[in-house]
Amino acid sequence: MVLSPADKTNIKTAWDKIGSHAGEYGAEALERLFLAFPTTKTYFPHFDLSHGSAQVKAHGKKVADALTLAAGHLDDLPGALSALSDLHAHKLRVDPINFRLLGQCLMVTLANHLPNDFTPAVHASLDKFITYVATVLTSKYR
């Protein structure tokens, strides 16, 4: 899978539109994830997962900041995400299926808040982006 120049433009434009809402959207995506796909909660036994949880807010911001970093380094995602890739492979060991589930919830959150910007072409580029990020994060699993 390759990100075309059009994909990169779409991703950067979308991320600019998201702007300062990134943390908020990250937290919302996580809340949606835990409700729609309860198995994902098994990775957070130490978290308060109730609505409005400060831990979920903080973690959502963490995830969003990593995606913002990725969006700014589309020409070298493996390099930019190397440390996070090590973390997921050796410490977190989140089963790869869960990246797809979180990806779905991220797409739902963005479609929900930015319906006019979330055109089919932008949807496709963002889906490719999230999939590529997930591939990089699981690239050192074995």
Add this chain to the structure above:
Amino acid sequence: MVHFSAEEKAAVASLWGKVNVEEAGGEALGRLLVVYPWTQRFFDNFGNLSSASAIMGNPKVKAHGKKVLTSFGDAIKHMDDLKNAFAHLSELHCDKLHVDPENFRLLGNVMVIVLASHFGKEFTPEMQAAWQKLVAGVATALAHKYH
């Protein structure tokens, strides 16, 4: 077998009542073909699928999307027995159409995204959860008769 609570059924029904099936069906199928281009393999006779705008404007895509979503509407009337409700369609998709069931999961997820884009605040996390459960149940029911 998937079990839906009274609240989940009510949530799904309330949203469904407001869905423009023709529009949403066309949009969901169109987005499937745009976002996951390999799904175009089932639609060689649909004409121009060469760009996102060609796909979204294609009358055959719109018509077929409406057909698919109308059928989905039947599912909502049989949420407690999806496997039986979709038995015939399951056989059809296996024996005649030869569609990999993974495609049902992809389309289900795209449908949820389309609903999210149309319903704003109403599409709460709880609403999404009920719909994810429904589309997963329909995908499983459609795969049930495969052999």
